[in-house]
Amino acid sequence: MARFLVIVATAVLLLVAGATAQRQGCENATFPAGRSFERCNTLPVLGASLHWTYHAANGTAELAFRATSGSAGWVAWGINPVGAGMAGSNVFVASQGGSGAVSVLTTILRSTAPALDNTTLQFDVPVPPTAEYAAGAYTIYATVALPGNSTQQNTVWQAGPLSGGDILPHPTSGPNLQSLMRLDFLSG
Template structure:
């Protein structure tokens, strides 16, 4: 019969293992896309239940990216890079939302003010192969971004966002407090 110390040690090991498994369950590294897309790197973004996956191609200086975030079908998500600053204004964004017929729509829009129109427009950065999907309570945006010039892939200002409503196919304003104003940072796409 095992002594109290052995039982306590066994319980501690089991609890620690369960805690580690639970903490890793929500990480980007464990995610599988339904479309069988795979990416070399990923990061769990600190707010808005968001994750960024990418593969950087140094030969073309292009970035194959997937941005996904927890969202209801009536909301919208956006991810972008800001080549001129660190905040929202100046960002070159990709938006995803669900159409009234249930299909997903993804498009590009530059963020030129704190009250942008969010209409479909070309960006100052080349973006192609823009698509979106909705599965398991998450929206995801897929795109190829680049070429990224002058070694900028090693220090890119990124922003991400989410809003709760879409009216007439247009994303409505997101919250202006809490996590919605913390959704920005710098990322290095070159190092894994």
């Protein structure tokens, strides 16, 4: 019985330590121009984190998605209002064009081999998204009206290569297939 209690106590301590380490990883992030966010999650793959402030009065989330990448790469974050996974996701994609300027493409991933057309998302984006590249990471800033006015959302994120400023498909194995989670914007 004592051995069982030690195992249970150790497991609980490891879970608490893991959650604390995950939170500390994203809580140390800084943003320019005095931007700050109430909550954050260090995402489990692709060197990514999500920072946000939820505004219950109007059902919006002001957010910053940050992911490590070389300047010859792209990163993306989005919400899937129709299910879990990539197909159906409404995403923000940040990359640098040939001029070195960072831009944000908004697109709906209608399949697992989507055309990346710049289109209006299926939920309101009251402020045009922006992005920056610094210290080996892209950061996408956006404000979104949470679909269905629900704080629980299926989220996706991704990273991949560029070629001549064109977005190429991301790898289809390992961490790139694990980059999705259900997130509660109210509790984190």
